[in-house]
Amino acid sequence: MPIDDEVIFFENLRRDDVPIVGGKNASLGEMVQGLGAKGIRVPPGFATTANAFRRYIKANGLDTLITDTMRAYGEGRMPLHKAGETVRAAIVAGSWPTETEAALRQAYRSLSERSGQADLAVAVRSSATAEDLPDASFAGQQETFLNVSGEEELLSACRKCYASLFTDRAITYRELKGFDHMQVALSVGVQHMVRSDIGGSGVMFSIDTETGFDKVVLIDAAWGLGENIVQGAVTPDEYQVYKPFLDTDGLRPIIEKKLGAKEKKMIYAAAGAAEPIRNVPTSKAERAAFVLSDDEVLDLARQAAVIEDHYGQPMDMEWAKDGVTGDLFIVQARPETVQSRQGAQxxxxxxxxxxxxxxxxxxxxxxxxxxxxxxxxxxxxxxxxxxxxxxxxxxxxxxxxxxxxxxxxxxxxxxxxxxxxxxxxxxxxxxxxxxxxxxxxxxxxxxxxxxxxxxxxxxxxxxxxxxxxxxxxLNLTDVPATRTKVMLNMANPATAARWWRLPADGVGLARMEFVIANTIRVHPEALLRFDEVQDAGVRAEIEELTRGYEDKTDYFVDRLALGLSRIAAVAYPNPMILRMSDFKTNEYADLLGGAQFEPEEANPMIGWRGASRYYDPAYREGFRLECRAIRRLREVIGFDNVMVMIPFCRTPEEADRVIEVMKEEGLERGLHGLQTYVMCEIPSNVVLAEEFAKRFDGFSIGSNDLTQLTLGIDRDSDKLAPLFDERHEAVQWMIRTVIRKAHESGAKIGLCGQAPSNYPDFARVLVEAGIDSISVVPDSFVQVKKHVAEAEKS
Missing domain, CATH: 3.50.30.10 (Phosphohistidine domain)
Incomplete structure (x- = not known):
């Protein structure tokens, strides 16, 4: 009997061989054949065929037992656990047909010889012939056995793989998906073990698993063998990479790095142990360190992008890092079966x-x-x-x-x-x-x-x-096109990707202070002057947050750039207008270490905020850190769609001082395509609009503060709340006037205040005034877009 009828090496398989060797093994063969030349590293191995499984079942007279047992379970005459136990025990107790056993032994010897090792350690994985279809993942339904060494151990592991086709979970899953138990066969993949027991391993997707955002690669990583991640037994490190920039020289488009607890790791057991693998707790050093370097993250992301492009669909992959060689391998790849099938409209x-x-x-x-x-x-x-x-x-x-x-x-x-x-x-x-x-x-x-x-x-x-x-x-099938750009207000990197399907014209307001408050949590001066921080508890918290950063200011720059990049990724290639930090002194004081470095003001709302901080010796170095984060965001990660906006800039002279500090940090208007905006939220911005237009590319109207200062109403006052109205004729006069002046000066102008989100009909007023863009919270986007379209028609 020819060996190919029993066992087939990966290099002789393609993805359309699912009926012969199951989805998992067919995919491994596809990558070995089609992607090796493109840098995809797959450990060598072979697969048993579905025919080999059927011969095993027939040779041991198990067809009738399986059929009768599954019928008894389906009719409620036998409980699930009893049905599964009965079939599994019978399969494990079976004997190998002579030809199949010979083929397995021969293939294993050949694989060992190729690797230059006697009794090569292999991973033995199950691959059902109905698995990894577009509408079913079969995630973990059958068993995997790691660090299997020797012919007898291999034969035993293969029997156990066959038996795992009838675990309680596999039976239940087939019932759930409507698969006939007797129509599913099982192939066994035998693959050279990657020494990830002394390296690391994990899972990655070429799509955001939560939102379906298709421009990112999501990578999870833990120490040791990969079963702990798949089983959810550990909390892994998490990385996100922006795919469109992966092939651009000089860019390092990692947009998220999150340290996981990695509570334990799976390693090889000592020789002669009852089980070939075991779990041990991770050390404090391992828990505190990332499993992957940035270069390795980018290497894996590029492999994911190549695999996705080859298959023409989002993919779910498993990877392993060899602790001896440092090489990264792909050990599984299957279609992603959830987000890629969601309706986009x-x-x-x-x-x-x-x-x-x-x-x-x-x-x-x-x-x-x-x-x-x-x-x-x-x-x-x-x-x-x-x-x-x-x-x-x-x-x-x-x-x-x-x-x-x-x-x-x-x-x-x-x-x-x-x-x-x-x-x-x-x-x-x-x-x-x-x-x-x-x-x-x-x-x-x-x-x-x-x-x-x-x-x-x-x-x-x-x-x-x-x-x-x-x-x-939210139905996106009937969102009208408009001449006026409708953009989004965003602040939270964690929720940004939820809105990627909205046909927005970019992000008109990204609030830096939200990222600082929720992601960084530390006052910049407390990082710059850490030795001066007096509170012992605050010092301890800052030490914990900045662990792994030799220079504590690098923590601020790195984490701020990463947080903002997740918003920029949703906007790209459309613009993202980023407002530099606009905390008031009492809000700055709430940051870790902030109380020590902030003055107490009677009225922080119109106090030391915005532009006045950026050149002041008491905060200038903190502003420089913000600028460095923007340079990293634009020039290292790659989001050159990011524009910089200066808030609460009272006079043109103040603008000059801020512009000078930015220039010293490499953020110069026009350099590398950088555009700069100024908030229009103070009456002086309207009165002197022509002067501000000489210094900035555009304006963004902040209707909240402009209303406050035009009407003389503290917007936080409960007593005056009924009087606070962005639609007041005095505020409308301010808005119409600055729009006219901006256009006469050749500057762009939009509105990023709350008014259109609260009052979608306010969009009509803005369109009639000739505004270039309106930025609203995502919840209001569809409604405002329709109001804008109606206003443009009339």
């Missing part, structure tokens, strides 16, 4: 109204909100007590949990990242999940009423009680 927006206290936070998966009662389950043995519609709370999940996951209203786990089993399956099932919470099983209890919110960015929340939840359908 409609999506639901969930929002949480009044809610209780935050009990637990974690990584959000699913962009939905769910309410219900907690059902806390510690081990799979207690799965039977799960209540339909409850919020499943557990330490981690694996495929054994799928039967209850699909019955849950939400899932909350202590461990895991965005590519863990819990995250992958919850997306496929359409169930919101919070993963990597750390303490959910400790804090939450059975029967507790909670709200699980995954609709507020990267960080999800479990709120006490049943919150007010609203769901809105």
């Amino acid at each position: 409609t999506f639901k927006r969930y929002s949480v109204g009044a809610h209780g206290d935050t009990i637990v936070t974690g990584l959000s998966v699913g962009e939905q909100v769910a309410t219900g009662r907690v059902c806390l389950i510690e081990t799979p043995e207690d799965i039977d007590r799960f209540v339909d519609g409850a919020v499943l709370v557990t330490s981690t999940t694996d495929p054994d949990w799928v039967p209850v996951m699909k019955r849950a209203s939400a899932i909350v786990t202590d461990r895991g990242g965005r590519t863990s089993h819990a995250a992958i399956v919850s997306r496929e099932l359409g169930v919101p999940a919070l993963v990597g919470c750390g303490n959910a099983t400790f804090v939450l209890h059975d029967e507790q009423e909670v709200t699980v919110s995954c609709a507020e960015g990267d960080v999800g929340h479990v709120y006490e009680g049943l919150a007010e939840v609203t769901v809105e359908d």
